[in-house]
Amino acid sequence: MASVSQLTAGRPAPAAPRPAAGAATALASSHALELRGVSRRFGALRAIDDVSLQVAAGERRAILGANGAGKTTLFNAITGDFPPTDGQVLFFGEDVTELPPYERIRRGLRRTYQSSLLFGQLTVRDNLFLAVRGIGRNRYALRRASASHSSRIATEELLDRVRLSHIADTPVSSLAHGQQRQLEIGMALAGAPRLILFDEPAAGLAPGERHELVALLRALPRHMGFVLIEHDLDIALRVVEQVTVMHNGRVLKSGPPEAIENDAEVQAIYMGSDLG
Ligand SMILES: Nc1ncnc2c1ncn2[C@@H]1O[C@H](COP(=O)(O)OP(=O)(O)O)[C@@H](O)[C@H]1O
Numbered sequence: 001m002a003s004v005s006q007l008t009a010g011r012p013a014p015a016a017p018r019p020a021a022g023a024a025t026a027l028a029s030s031h032a033l034e035l036r037g038v039s040r041r042f043g044a045l046r047a048i049d050d051v052s053l054q055v056a057a058g059e060r061r062a063i064l065g066a067n068g069a070g071k072t073t074l075f076n077a078i079t080g081d082f083p084p085t086d087g088q089v090l091f092f093g094e095d096v097t098e099l100p101p102y103e104r105i106r107r108g109l110r111r112t113y114q115s116s117l118l119f120g121q122l123t124v125r126d127n128l129f130l131a132v133r134g135i136g137r138n139r140y141a142l143r144r145a146s147a148s149h150s151s152r153i154a155t156e157e158l159l160d161r162v163r164l165s166h167i168a169d170t171p172v173s174s175l176a177h178g179q180q181r182q183l184e185i186g187m188a189l190a191g192a193p194r195l196i197l198f199d200e201p202a203a204g205l206a207p208g209e210r211h212e213l214v215a216l217l218r219a220l221p222r223h224m225g226f227v228l229i230e231h232d233l234d235i236a237l238r239v240v241e242q243v244t245v246m247h248n249g250r251v252l253k254s255g256p257p258e259a260i261e262n263d264a265e266v267q268a269i270y271m272g273s274d275l276g
């Protein structure tokens with residue numbers, strides 16, 4: 001596998017002229033997210049290849065696919081961490097393809113990562129407080145009492161939402177794996193997210209922890225859509241209303257969970273069979 005350090009996150013110059021950034025903004029879209037022919041190459045490798053999909057506002061969508069199918073790369077293209085080499089990303093109708101990640105965050109896009117990005121020495125509460133302050137307008141006015149007060153209220157609400165109030169004062173380094181995953185979700189919920197991308201939040205969890213995670217995701221506010229990368233078909237099918245299956249960097253199939261579950265091609269992939 002190529003080393004990440006050999007590659008730059010910069011976006012190569014597009015091969016074809018692209019419409020001006022504001023051009024698509026005028027076209028109203030009811031979709032939270034729309035990908036139009038999105039590709040990301042790493043050297044000769046097409047990690048994702050001509051992916052088009054739409055996620056409605058408030059929709060809960062799972063992305064399934066084997067290791068290396070391109071799921072995380074798809075998230076990186078959406079958030080701008082590794083921008084697409086081709087195609088367009090629209091967020092609530094606005095073309096954000098050229099925007100840096102923080103501008104997408106400002107517009108209400110959030111994500112979690114496959115590997116943890118928590119502050120291990122700080123408590124659960126302090127991690128959440130930092131997330132709240134990082135998002136808030138007054139993040140540089142640390143000494144303003146009123147701003148601090150509303151941040152503290154928001155922090156307590158988040159603690160409650162991700163069911164970690166009982167261990168709010170515990171340092172993150174001594175949390176169980178599942179509790180860390182819950183906290184990461186809490187961090188992504190800070191501010192006013194309009195769409196959250198969860199990258200395999202259930203990976204490596206014990207059965208009881210998975211149960212807790214499923215309950216947490218199901219209890220998120222209905223207006224807050226999310227896209228969930230999940231390896232375990234059973235978990236995905238309990239949490240979402242639409243499923244997209246990726247294979248070799250492309251969309252193999254999209255549909256409601258029942259249809260995907262009973263699809264012969266999808267079953268073949270999950271059984272590890274050759275698709276031919
Ligand atoms: N930063 C990178 N540099 C080089 N290759 C990468 C990079 N990120 C992903 N890839 C490659 O792209 C393909 C898809 O990877 P990824 O999106 O991580 O898959 P998934 O999340 O579905 O397991 C893999 O072949 C992977 O090795």
Ligand SMILES: [Mg+2]
Pocket residue numbers: 071072073114
């Ligand atoms: Mg991945």
